[in-house]
Amino acid sequence: MKASDLGELALRNLREALLRNSLTTLGVAVGVASLVAMLSLGVGLQQFTNSRLASSGLFNAVFVMPRNNLRLFEQPGAQPVELPRPLDEQARDQIEQLPDVVGAYPQIHFVTELRFNHIPYSTLVAGLPQSDRNDGAFDGMQGRFFSGPAANEAILQIRFARQLSKDPASLLGRELVLRYAAREPLSAKTVAGDAGSTDASSPGGGSGAAQGFSVVARQKDLKIVGIVQTEPQGGFGGFRKTPVYIPLQVAEALRATQVSDLRDVLQGPAKTRQYASLTVRVKSSSEVVKVEARIKEMGFAAYSLFDTSRDLQLLFTLLDLLLGIFGSLALAVATLGIVNTLVMAILERRREIGVLKALGAADGDVKRLFFAEAGVMGLVGGALGVALGWFIGRMLTWGTNFYLHRQGLPSVNVSAVPWWLACGAIAFALGVSLVAGIYPAARAAKLDPVEALRYE
């Protein structure tokens, strides 16, 4: 029998015992809804965690440093130490040329003093590249991101903003003064006077020129353009609690003194600018490992938090598995309902099966007919169950957010039904229904047509 005829006959048969088949289908729907609701919670929590991690900027970043030839104790027969490749402008350009790399940025963060309404606040300032605008950390911020890479603007972290004003939103558009310690090159006179103390054997010291800088106080006016709820992290272990962000280009131009400046003094003069470290932004977290490996091949030390992320994925997979198993219990009960309904249908339609066989239906046709009926119940039940599961998930989210709002906390989306879950649940319901149909279908196919025709 052709598939279209099989489908028509199956639907007709299901319509004949509408109440019983509807109840069986509803049973499947409830089973699938339980499964979908459970998994939607797992997926929702996973998505929520992932989005928070992604907004931290750590999981699509590789942190690069020059290789450190640290040797506290000389080993007998050890190979001579090779000079590490400098992390300079040329290296930065090379890294930025790598596939899937968005950009490579120096980490600039320094201690400073901010004055607002003539009141001084000691704090930390960090430079942010313009590309961070899209990494999710600034979604939902008050105000806006920097208008340009060289804009004299600042974004405040909400906790710091609350220190400045009880109404943080009122800070937008206001000016603040950044006072900082800037590096100034030593004058020629100072260099000549200190030349005698230069160690000619130190790296980069072959020119005989003194390496150093003087520190002078400077200040810069900045306009507050945004207030962010999250804690954007511009680099590895650096900016976690940074209260103030300014454009990276502006931060570089300030030449504010940083801890790494001391190391630069010791290493001596270099032809090009050298970086203590770079943060490499990658297009997506899935490319991080590849980019990290390429940077290591270039001769630098590179780190990422991908492995931590992978452990987290494993944890959520296990959570989904457990939720799925509990959710499947209701579906297992519904499966028994399908078996029961189809076995009842065989008893009721025994004579009809005999007629079908007398008219030329093969055993396989009868089997497929019962499979089709089981499949339709699974398919319809699955689709209804996904809708019901989605609804339950929305209700859970609504209830959770109602509670969170009462606690003064921001709302979260605790459930999600992505397309793969919806399709997977329907396919699973279909598969389970077909398995449930195996016994009844086989039993119907094996009916002796003569006995079936004599059945009253």
Added chain:
Amino acid sequence: MTTANDERAIRTESVSRHFQMGKTLIRAVDQVTIEVRRGEFLALLGSSGSGKSTLLYLLAGLDRPTSGSVFVEGRNLATMSSLELARYRSRTVGMVFQSFNLLPRMTLEENVELPLRLAEVDRTERAARVREALDRVLLSKRAAHRPGELSGGEQQRAALARALVNRPTILFADEPTGNLDSATGEEIMGLLAEFNRSPGMTIVMVTHERALAERFAARIAVVADGKLAGNGAGA
């Protein structure tokens, strides 16, 4: 062995069908050898429990013999697979039953279409074939009715249309007038006789009504205790 151009449409060779009921062996059909010529109208006459319906089911490929052979159109049904028997029932033979066996939830049109679905006849061809079959039994106007809305005679005519729609060469009828009054029974027998004349269909009918058998069948074979007791010509 029967060949394709043989005059014999059906031939059995010592065919038996036994049933084990506890310790008792029931010989429903016992060593029956019979031949039916192409285009012949044969009546299997016998009392209730004589084994005539069991013999009919063996010839129709609904049951398998315990021993012996059943040759139809040159093929031995006893050695056919289940699928081959289903195809044989679908394409070579048509069947009508005493209790009509129309599916009550389907209209007449849908009942008659059922064998065409099973034989995978193209959908575009089906409507014409169904109309033709219903025309033949004068039920075109009742096509949209369900069996429950029809009289017994009309239901049996619909069952005949269903048996005819796949254009079989052999028609098996199991007590086709058993549930009908005598006038309606004669009407049905008239239709069977008509099908036997045109298009020359071979008909094997089981009945316990000697009068009808003698009036309409070309030959009567009497079955008693699972054996052929007589093989006379009808009127």
